[in-house]
Amino acid sequence: MKQSDIFRDNADNCLQLAERAGGLPAHKRYSRMADAWTALANEQDWLDGEIPPVTIRTPQTRSA
Template sequence: MKEADHFRENADNCLHLAERADGEPAFRRYMRMAQGWRALALQQDWLDGEIPPVERKEVA
């Protein structure tokens, strides 16, 4: 399993924890953690050459 897939699995676990969270602060915390894991997965995909880098538009 690729490292990015492990990160996505962690994100999914955080989403499940968010669904069962007791109260809004815990829910938001788990959602932020899930977003962080998803961002790490995307970055790892980029580092592994799975997705292209962001193209920059030239300013005229």
């Protein structure tokens, strides 16, 4: 199993915990953890060469 798949499994587990959370703070905490695991999975896919890097566009500056 790829490392990124393990990270995505962790994200899914966090989402399940968020659904069963007893209150809003716990729900938000588990949701943020799921987002972090998903970001790690995407980064691992990039490190493994499976997805291209994201191109960040910067605003053009004008000369006065």
